[in-house]
Amino acid sequence: xxxxxRGAPEQHVAAIVSRVxxxxxxxxxxxxxxxxxxxxxxxxxxxxxxxxxRLAAVARSDRPxxxxxxxxxxxxxxxxxxxxxxxxxxxxxxxxxVAAMCDGKAAVNALAEAVxxxxxxxxxxxxxxxxxxxLLRRVRIRPGTDDLAAGPAxxxxxxxxxxxxxxxxxxVLIAEGVDVVVTGDMGLANTTASACLIAALTGCGAxxxxxxxxxxxDVTFERKRAVVAEALTRHxxxxxxxxxxxxxxxxxxxxALVGVMLAAAAEAVPVILDGIATNAAALVAAxxxxxxxxxxxxxxxxxxxxxxxxxxxxxxxxxxxxxxxxGEGTGGLLAVPLVIAAAASHARMATLTEMPDVS
Amino acid sequence: xxxxxRGAPEQHVAAIVSRVxxxxxxxxxxxxxxxxxxxxxxxxxxxxxxxxxRLAAVARSDRPxxxxxxxxxxxxxxxxxxxxxxxxxxxxxxxxxVAAMCDGKAAVNALAEAVxxxxxxxxxxxxxxxxxxxLLRRVRIRPGTDDLAAGPAxxxxxxxxxxxxxxxxxxVLIAEGVDVVVTGDMGLANTTASACLIAALTGCGAxxxxxxxxxxxDVTFERKRAVVAEALTRHxxxxxxxxxxxxxxxxxxxxALVGVMLAAAAEAVPVILDGIATNAAALVAAxxxxxxxxxxxxxxxxxxxxxxxxxxxxxxxxxxxxxxxxGEGTGGLLAVPLVIAAAASHARMATLTEMPDVS
Numbered sequence: 217x218x219x220x221x222r223g224a225p226e227q228h229v230a231a232i233v234s235r236v237x238x239x240x241x242x243x244x245x246x247x248x249x250x251x252x253x254x255x256x257x258x259x260x261x262x263x264x265x266x267x268x269x270r271l272a273a274v275a276r277s278d279r280p281x282x283x284x285x286x287x288x289x290x291x292x293x294x295x296x297x298x299x300x301x302x303x304x305x306x307x308x309x310x311x312x313x314v315a316a317m318c319d320g321k322a323a324v325n326a327l328a329e330a331v332x333x334x335x336x337x338x339x340x341x342x343x344x345x346x347x348x349x350x351l352l353r354r355v356r357i358r359p360g361t362d363d364l365a366a367g368p369a370x371x372x373x374x375x376x377x378x379x380x381x382x383x384x385x386x387x388v389l390i391a392e393g394v395d396v397v398v399t400g401d402m403g404l405a406n407t408t409a410s411a412c413l414i415a416a417l418t419g420c421g422a423x424x425x426x427x428x429x430x431x432x433x434d435v436t437f438e439r440k441r442a443v444v445a446e447a448l449t450r451h452x453x454x455x456x457x458x459x460x461x462x463x464x465x466x467x468x469x470x471x472a473l474v475g476v477m478l479a480a481a482a483e484a485v486p487v488i489l490d491g492i493a494t495n496a497a498a499l500v501a502a503x504x505x506x507x508x509x510x511x512x513x514x515x516x517x518x519x520x521x522x523x524x525x526x527x528x529x530x531x532x533x534x535x536x537x538x539x540x541x542x543g544e545g546t547g548g549l550l551a552v553p554l555v556i557a558a559a560a561s562h563a564r565m566a567t568l569t570e571m572p573d574v575s
Numbered sequence: 576x577x578x579x580x581r582g583a584p585e586q587h588v589a590a591i592v593s594r595v596x597x598x599x600x601x602x603x604x605x606x607x608x609x610x611x612x613x614x615x616x617x618x619x620x621x622x623x624x625x626x627x628x629r630l631a632a633v634a635r636s637d638r639p640x641x642x643x644x645x646x647x648x649x650x651x652x653x654x655x656x657x658x659x660x661x662x663x664x665x666x667x668x669x670x671x672x673v674a675a676m677c678d679g680k681a682a683v684n685a686l687a688e689a690v691x692x693x694x695x696x697x698x699x700x701x702x703x704x705x706x707x708x709x710l711l712r713r714v715r716i717r718p719g720t721d722d723l724a725a726g727p728a729x730x731x732x733x734x735x736x737x738x739x740x741x742x743x744x745x746x747v748l749i750a751e752g753v754d755v756v757v758t759g760d761m762g763l764a765n766t767t768a769s770a771c772l773i774a775a776l777t778g779c780g781a782x783x784x785x786x787x788x789x790x791x792x793d794v795t796f797e798r799k800r801a802v803v804a805e806a807l808t809r810h811x812x813x814x815x816x817x818x819x820x821x822x823x824x825x826x827x828x829x830x831a832l833v834g835v836m837l838a839a840a841a842e843a844v845p846v847i848l849d850g851i852a853t854n855a856a857a858l859v860a861a862x863x864x865x866x867x868x869x870x871x872x873x874x875x876x877x878x879x880x881x882x883x884x885x886x887x888x889x890x891x892x893x894x895x896x897x898x899x900x901x902g903e904g905t906g907g908l909l910a911v912p913l914v915i916a917a918a919a920s921h922a923r924m925a926t927l928t929e930m931p932d933v934s
């Protein structure tokens with residue numbers, strides 16, 4: 217696809233990508249130098265120090281600001297592949313869970329409150345139309361994707377429009393003061409689409425990328441693996457054409473999350489990833505725009521095997537490994553206090569030269 | 576040592592031990608049942624669910640209260656074994672760091688502020704006398720221990736008195752409303768004493784229990800291992816006599832932390848462990864009072880190899896593995912938001928039967 221042949225949405229995507237600058241390696245190094253002079257043995261705060269260096273690279277400062285306004289964006293969509301019997305939960309659960317999140321009843325609400333984060337929901341393609349709600353942004357591109365094992369999940373144009381919905385929402389949130397974005401997802405059967413994207417973009421095998429999602433029996437698991445393998449054989453998606461892969465085997469919520477990441481990176485705001493759906497979206501974002509990876513923090517390593525494969529491919533080490541397999545942004549939210557604590561320790565500790573003399 | 580032959584401090588220790596009840600397995604099971612009915616796939620919050628069950632067992636309720644008033648107790652003491660050259664930092668750093676903590680300049684201060692915890696310092700045996708300060712409780716049993724490789728680090732009576740200082744302080748904090756206690760330590764050369772305690776109480780080898788502490792070169796490391804082996808050969812400390820082991824090869828701050836744990840358990844308040852010094856103290860507490868383990872949450876797995884050995888022996892799985900090797904309570908503090916989030920999700924999520932019907 218040449219530039220001239222691209223539709224308007226794809227041109228908008230390219231425009232966002234062009235706004236993403238490489239993070240500053242010099243600022244990361246300056247933060248490391250500062251950290252080495254703080255009142256502790258060098259390196260003794262371990263991964264907190266590495267996290268500060270990432271924040272410094274994003275902020276282009278050796279003293280990145282301590283985040284004060286985190287928000288989790290939960291992108292929701294349904295999946296035509298649900299009809300293949302890849303999960304034991306009915307498709308209606310997607311809409312019901314988004315409604316529960318609007319009501320403040322879900323895990324994401326409780327964890328967001330606990331860590332002081334806003335919850336923002338984005339319907340880019342739930343099968344059932346949802347009523348309006350203050351927490352819910354409705355940009356329904358289509359009522360769920362088509363069955364990715366039978367044909368493309370969606371058109372390239374639809375994928376780009378879902379991506380732009382995520383990017384637009386993120387731009388609004390950042391304008392409102394959000395200074396760290398957690399990515400979350402809701403969509404029955406989306407671990408199947410996630411596995412397809414991860415296999416396509418990392419080159420790993422279908423069986424390796426596929427897990428048991430929210431919990432399925434052996435028969436369903438084998439069926440799910442076969443569906444992923446079938447989709448990969450049919451579409452031959454690859455990292456050379458990430459939007460093509462997204463359209464062929466992805467979900468509308470994956471596309472929206474790619475947009476969230478690109479827009480946050482374009483505004484130099486760090487993004488904390490959650491589980492496998494967000495890891496799969498990160499692979500697409502990185503294939504579109506390698507510089508986006510510098511803006512990403514891996515919050516949690518999902519139980520799903522594809523999640524670790526994706527994070528390894530991205531070169532990201534997760535802050536947490538708590539055996540979560542829920543999505544919704546839960547694992548990402550749990551990492552928010554660690555990111556804040558990393559920045560706070562870096563900002564507030566004294567230097568070794570300020571150690572009191574008590575001799 | 577028979578009961579009659581015990582000194583008054585040891586009788587006080589026994590009195591605290593006798594007040595520790597076994598946690599409630601029934602409440603843990605009831606919490607698991609409640610968790611299984613919450614608005615998520617069963618088990619999908621992973622280790623958060625296990626943490627809630629621990630809190631439920633402590634609280635004797637299927638819905639443990641969400642902690643609102645965490646405090647970190649940093650027990651400080653010096654070590655006669657410092658003269659053996661087991662660390663590259665001068666002994667004066669212990670006092671200087673306690674002074675820095677009083678001034679709010681250390682990592683523990685920054686992290687405590689970030690997670691909303693109080694900082695309380697306890698001098699049970701810093702070599703240099705420290706001036707009074709509102710954050711510092713001074714119960715200096717002696718100005719540091721003796722060289723544990725040459726003889727007992729302290730007397731049994733001194734170990735008990737340091738233990739009681741930790742217990743007394745913890746009783747005061749709990750009376751003031753503290754509802755979760757993080758254990759922290761400060762004491763140059765205390766990873767040497769920690770390694771001795773861990774080897775003595777788990778039966779592992781001296782070489783396995785000994786690490787590089789705040790960071791030492793190969794020559795110092797070999798010397799440190801030899802010192803630990805020498806102390807174990809000299810004293811033959813064992814889990815059959817935990818107070819004897821504590822007096823022979825422990826530190827005053829270890830003793831105080833044992834008291835913190837016992838007193839918190841006696842009041843049914845959970846304790847979050849930090850790094851190797853607190854893990855070593857937990858082994859002593861557990862040997863004195865096996866029921867104390869139910870009140871402990873492992874916050875972080877220290878880089879020190881002995882830490883993982885101690886936690887395995889206690890049957891505790893750390894919430895975090897961030898390669899910290901600082902002590903001060905830093906790793907324990909970082910786990911506070913996770914413990915709060917676990918309790919909050921359990922308390923606030925709706926049940927599956929409350930899922931909205933959007934069909």
